[in-house]
Amino acid sequence: MNRIRNLQGSTLVLTLLALLWVVVVFVLLVLKPSVFSLATVTTILQFSTILALVSLGQAIVVMAGGAGIDLSVGGIVSLSAIFGMLALKAGLPSFLLPATCVFAGAVLGAFNGILVTRLSILPLIATLGTFFIYSGLALALTGGAAQSGVPGWLLIWGRSVFSSIPAPFLTIAIPVFAIAGIVLMWTAWGRWIYAIGFNERSAHLVGIPVDRARLILYGLSGALSGAAALISLAWLGSGRPNIGQNLELESLTAAMLGGIAISGGRGGVGGVFAAVILLVTLKTGLLQLNVNTVWQLGIVGALLVFVLLADRLSQRWR
C-alpha cells in the first residue's frame, strides 16, 4: 500500500487503471472463458478508436480550464458523419470525404469556441445548446434514416486488420495520441494549455493568448470528433444520425478516469488512452456476457460519479 501511496500523478493513474483493467479481464475470464479471442481484441480496439479520439478532444478542452467542457462531442460526431454523406450524395468527389468530415467537425467545434471565448457564454450552457442543435440537425436532416453509400476504398481501410489490430487504430488513434502527448509534454504550446488551466489570470499576465488558445482547442476537439465520425463511416459502412449518442457521457468519464482534473490544468493523454481501453473492455465484456446494453449507460454514469467522488476523497486524505 505504501508504494501505491508514494506514486505521483500520472504514474499513479496509470497503475490504478492497469490494476482495474486486470481485475475486469480476470472477472470476465472467470465468468466466461471463451470471451477472450483475437476477434474480441479487434472489436475492443475498433470501438476504442472512436471513443479515444472523442475523449482526447474532451480532455484537452477540460484541461484548458475556465470551466471548460464540451457536451456537444456526440452531436459533432453524428452531424459530421451525416454532413459528409450528404455532401457525397450532392456530388462531392469521394476522395474529399475524409477531409470534409474532419473539416465539418472543426467548424462545429470552432463555433463552440466562438460562443465560449468571444461571447463569454458558460461552456456548459453553450455546448449543451449546440449539443441539441447538432444532434437534432443530424436527425432532422435525414429523418432518422441511415445514409448508405460509403466509397469502397474507405471501407477497405476501415475494416482491414493487421495482426488483429484494426487499421484505423494503427493509422489514426496511435499517431494522434503520440502527437498529442509530445505536444503536451515537450512544446511551449502544451505548457500553455496546462498554464491556462492551472491559473488563467497568471497565464494571461505572462502573455499567453488565453482566448485564442481555447478557441483553437474547441476547434481541435471538433476536428477529433470529425475524425471519429470518419472512422465510424469507414467501419460501419453507413452514416447513422445517432452514432454519437451518449459519447458526451462516455468521453467525460474516460477523461475523468484518465486523471484529467475537472477544474483543469492537470492530467495527461496516456491516462485518457488507458481509461478508454478500460471502458471499452468493460462494455465489450458486458456485451459478451449478454448483459442488456441499457446497463452500459448506467455503469458508465455510475463510474463517472464514483471517479469524481474518489478524486475528492483522495485529495482530502493527502
Place this chain on the structure above:
Amino acid sequence: MRQFRDGVFSMTGREWSLLAACVLAIIVFSVASPYYATSGNAGTVLRNSIELLLIGLGMMLLLAMGGIDVSVGVVMGLAAIGVGRALGAGVDPVLTAFVGPLTGALLGLVAATVIVLGRVPAIVGTLGLLGVYRTAIFVLLGGQWLSGLPTGLTVLLGTTILGLPIAAYVIALAYLAVWVALRRTPFGLHLLAIGNSEEKARLSGIPVVKVRFATFIISGALTGLAATFYVANYRNVEMTVGSTLALDAIAAVVLGGTSILGGKCSLVGTVLGVLLLRILQNGLLLVGVPSLWQPVVTGGLLIGVLSFEVLSNRLSLLQFRWAGK
C-alpha cells in the same frame, strides 16, 4: 436591489418583451395555420406547459444558485414510474399525488449528496446520474410501457372548485411557495448570495451546504410534482420519457431572464419563458415542421438569446462611451 422588493407578478422590460413575443408568436401562427387559434389548441399548449413550468421553477432556483441539473427529465421519469405503480396498485389517488414529490425530493437529496458533499461540479455530477437513472428507468419498466393506468388521479386533479380545477390551485400554490421562499425568507437571500459568490457567502456566515442541499431537494420535489401531473395527463410512462425536458427547462429559464452565472432570477420571466417555448413548439408543429426539428429550435433559441444578450450589452456599453465623449 430591486430583486429583493419583487412583487408576486412584478414585470420589468424583460418580462414585457417576452409577453410581446408570446403575443406576436400567437398572431403569426394564427395567420399561418387554420388549426392554431382554437380553444382546444390553447388548452393543449397550457396542459403541455404544466410539467415544464414546475420543473422550470426548480431549475430557476438551481441556476440562480449557480447550480444546474441536467437529469431533471429522468428524475421526472422515475417519479412518474413511482406514481404510476402506486396508482396501478390501487392506492388512493390523494396519496399517490404525494408519491411524485416525495420520490423527487429523495432523488434531489441523492444529487445534493453527490454534488454538495462530494464537491463535484453540478453539470458533471448530474450527467453521471442521468446515465444511471436512464438505465434505472429501462430496468424498472422492463422494456415495456407503463400504460392504461387508472383515471383516479386525472379525475382528482380535474375536479373543479369555484370554477377552477384543483390542478390550477396546486400550480398556483407551487408558484406562490417558490415566490415566498425566494423573496420573503432568508433562504431566498442566501440562495442568491451563493449564486453571486459562493466564497463570499460562506465568509459572511451563510450556511452554504444547508442552502444548497435544500435547493436541490426543492427542485427535486417540484420535478416530482411535475411527474404527478404527467401521469394524470397521459396515464402512461414510456421509456424515453423526458429526454429533452432538461434542455427545455434551461432554455425557458434563461429566456425568462435568470442569469446562468447565478445571483439573479425572475419568476414571472420563467412562466413566460415556458409559455413562449411551448407556444413556439406547438405552433411550428401545426405549421408543418416535423417534430425532429424541436431540439434544434430550442437549442438555437437558447444560444441565440444568450448571444443577443451579450452583444446588446456590449453595444449599449459602446454607446455609453461615445455619449460620454
